[in-house]
Amino acid sequence: MLRAEPAREPSSLRTARKVVAMMNCEEFELRGLDLDRADADPQEAAAAAKHAEICGRCSAMLESWREVKCDLRLLRESTRLDSAPARVEMRLKQELRTRREARVPRGPVVVASWALAAAAVLVASVGWLQTHHKAGQPGVSSSNAGMTGNTSQKTSNGDDAEMLLADSDSASFTQLPGSLPSASGYESVLEVRMQRGALERFGLPVDPDRASEFVNVDFLVGEDGQPQAVRLHQDSQIATAMQ
Amino acid sequence: MLDEKPEALLKRAIRGDEEAFLTLYQKHQSALYRYALRMTGSAWAAEEVVQEVFLVLIREPRKYQAERGELGAFLYGVARNRVMKHLEKTPRELSLDVMNADGSAWYEPEDPLTPMMIAEKRERIEQVREAVLELPAEFREAVVLCELEEMSYEEAASACGCPIGTIRSRLHRGRALLLAKLELLRDAPRRASAGAK
Numbered sequence: 434m435l436r437a438e439p440a441r442e443p444s445s446l447r448t449a450r451k452v453v454a455m456m457n458c459e460e461f462e463l464r465g466l467d468l469d470r471a472d473a474d475p476q477e478a479a480a481a482a483k484h485a486e487i488c489g490r491c492s493a494m495l496e497s498w499r500e501v502k503c504d505l506r507l508l509r510e511s512t513r514l515d516s517a518p519a520r521v522e523m524r525l526k527q528e529l530r531t532r533r534e535a536r537v538p539r540g541p542v543v544v545a546s547w548a549l550a551a552a553a554v555l556v557a558s559v560g561w562l563q564t565h566h567k568a569g570q571p572g573v574s575s576s577n578a579g580m581t582g583n584t585s586q587k588t589s590n591g592d593d594a595e596m597l598l599a600d601s602d603s604a605s606f607t608q609l610p611g612s613l614p615s616a617s618g619y620e621s622v623l624e625v626r627m628q629r630g631a632l633e634r635f636g637l638p639v640d641p642d643r644a645s646e647f648v649n650v651d652f653l654v655g656e657d658g659q660p661q662a663v664r665l666h667q668d669s670q671i672a673t674a675m676q
Numbered sequence: 677m678l679d680e681k682p683e684a685l686l687k688r689a690i691r692g693d694e695e696a697f698l699t700l701y702q703k704h705q706s707a708l709y710r711y712a713l714r715m716t717g718s719a720w721a722a723e724e725v726v727q728e729v730f731l732v733l734i735r736e737p738r739k740y741q742a743e744r745g746e747l748g749a750f751l752y753g754v755a756r757n758r759v760m761k762h763l764e765k766t767p768r769e770l771s772l773d774v775m776n777a778d779g780s781a782w783y784e785p786e787d788p789l790t791p792m793m794i795a796e797k798r799e800r801i802e803q804v805r806e807a808v809l810e811l812p813a814e815f816r817e818a819v820v821l822c823e824l825e826e827m828s829y830e831e832a833a834s835a836c837g838c839p840i841g842t843i844r845s846r847l848h849r850g851r852a853l854l855l856a857k858l859e860l861l862r863d864a865p866r867r868a869s870a871g872a873k
Contacts (some may be wrong), residue, residue: 464844466851472828498851501858504804505823511801515713516706517726525701525730526694532734533692 456480461491466498544628544645551627555652558623563658566619606653606662610636613661620661623652635663682747690737701730704748707825708755714820715759717809721766725758745834752835756817763813807857815850822847 456465456477465481467473485492630644653662682700689697705726712722732739732754740750808819821832822843829847833840 462852463848466848472830494855497855497859501804501851501855502823504800504858505808505819507797507801508804508808509824509826512710512713515710517709517723521705521723521727521730522698522701524727525697525734528731528734529689529692529694529697 456484458484458488458491461485461488462494465491465495468495469499469502547647548628548631551625551631555623555625555627555631558625559654559658559660562621562623562654566656566658606651606664607637608662609660612655612659619656621654623654623660625650625652632663635660637663683742686733686737686740686747689733697734700733700747704751705730707748708751711752711820711825712755712759714808714824715813715816716762716766718766721759721762725755725762728758729754749831749834753837756836760813803858803861804854807854807861810857811850811853815846815853818843818846819850819854 461481461484464477465484468478468481468485481495485495626647626649628644629639629646629648630641632650633639633644649666651664651666652660653664655661680696680699682703685696685700689700708729709722709726712725713719716722716725729751733751739754740747744750808816808824811819817836818832821827821835822829827835829840829843833843836843
């Protein structure tokens with residue numbers, strides 16, 4: 434005669450029964466108060482609940498803890514809107530802005546400002562000379578053509594007035610590419626301190642490694658106000674720069 | 677922008693994007709402030725802690741490495757260091773009034789309570805707040821993170837930089853001390869009234 438075998442329990446259920454059966458007061462103290470936590474192990478929670486049912490001491494402890502939990506919840510609710518004052522945000526924003534501004538590269542800015550200043554001096558000088566010649570007053574003095582630029586030559590009639598005239602030693606000038614030597618002999622010499630790199634604008638070759646160096650340059654400016662030739666001062670090492 | 681990943685937001689914030697930085701700040705500052713406030717009991721200290729945490733993010737963003745954990749956990753870690761330093765050098769400060777730490781009015785849930793009940797509730801909240809503040813720092817931290825901030829053990833362990841078992845053990849000790857402290861406080865009036873009879 435065949436006998437029906439009793440259905441076997443799933444292993445997880447058997448383990449759960451074992452845990453429920455095995456939890457004692459010491460284990461309850463350690464893990465039993467997690468009973469109400471959302472992330473509590475369901476098996477442990479079941480074991481703790483079971484133990485609390487049969488143990489008066491642990492049951493009282495659980496009850497006390499639930500009261501404390503209730504108070505903790507009140508505390509949490511009463512402070513849930515707490516946040517750092519607005520001044521903290523303001524200070525942090527200020528710090529962020531300060532750092533952002535500090536990150537702007539300064540090197541190129543300095544070089545550009547010097548180049549701009551030199552160009553402005555050059556343009557102002559050329560403009561002034563042009564105006565001066567158009568006015569047809571060769572005897573008007575020119576004390577300073579810029580911050581560092583200055584050149585003068587006395588008129589042939591011996592007046593004290595200075596006049597911007599080409600140096601007789603015009604042979605030492607290097608003709609600028611694209612410009613024709615003036616036949617009028619009425620050129621002016623303009624001394625300018627500028628960055629070597631700016632010579633490139635006049636079509637002259639410049640060593641890129643030395644482009645940021647400052648050099649003293651004489652420009653031979655024609656009657657039309659356009660520079661025709663250039664001469665670097667000896668201390669500016671013309672030879673190396675121009676090659 | 678709220679859906680953007682914290683790493684992407686942080687990258688933009690480092691480049692000086694104020695909006696990205698503020699999004700990160702708004703997301704984390706409140707929890708960090710509450711944590712610092714509950715740990716130190718001082719609004720001033722909590723404010724300093726929050727400020728220093730975000731200054732670290734601005735000045736030394738490379739300290740955060742995404743592969744080592746979430747940004748929130750990193751920020752908690754920085755806040756934790758600052759809080760512990762504060763606790764080492766400063767005696768605990770307890771606020772005696774019932775104002776919120778930032779000086780704003782006490783938040784009262786909108787439920788119909790009588791003045792008597794409200795007073796009783798405030799008293800209970802103050803008791804539990806003081807009891808939490810009197811816990812040793814490590815146990816207090818476990819209680820604050822797991823019970824007040826409702827973090828999981830895993831999250832709390834990540835924030836504290838310790839194993840889950842350590843958090844559970846600290847929480848166990850913290851709970852026991854809290855229970856003892858609060859029972860003592862609540863039993864005192866009961867004993868007094870029983871003695872009067």
